[in-house]
Amino acid sequence: MSSTENKPLPSAEERAKIAAQIIAENKGTDIKILDLREITRVFDFFVIASGTSRRQLHAISDEIDDRFEKEMGDRRRGIEGYQESRWIVLDYGDVVVHLFEPEKREFYALDELWGNAREIPFVPPAAAQ
DSSP states (O other), rough: TTSSSSSSOOOOOHHHHHHHHHHHHOOEEEEEEEOOOTTHHHHSEEEEOOOOOHHHHHHHHHHHHHIIIIIIIIOOOOSSTTTTTTTEEEESSSSSEEOOHHHHHHOOOHHHHTOOOSSEOOOHHHHHO
């Protein structure tokens, strides 16, 4: 029996912060956590971040998946864009992670589209020192 089987999942907000932390550890940039609970019932949090290359976006995506499953027992419900790697969407139900190349992030402007959402403060570890 795995150590995560009987352990309750951390809250959606905690999982969003953990995803942001993983992104920061993998050198993702411009990380934002948006609280959408008062805007939509479809999901609770978006984590939005940028990466510089297909390889980096894959590494971030893979690390989030691996740690969510192994450390929390949280399995991804869906993934989009992994092959193209210009915008990868990881769907964990109440938490959705968006990983962009900078040009795609600017084009789709999710930060602005959901601009009335409350932003959860996140300070990457290197910036905190």
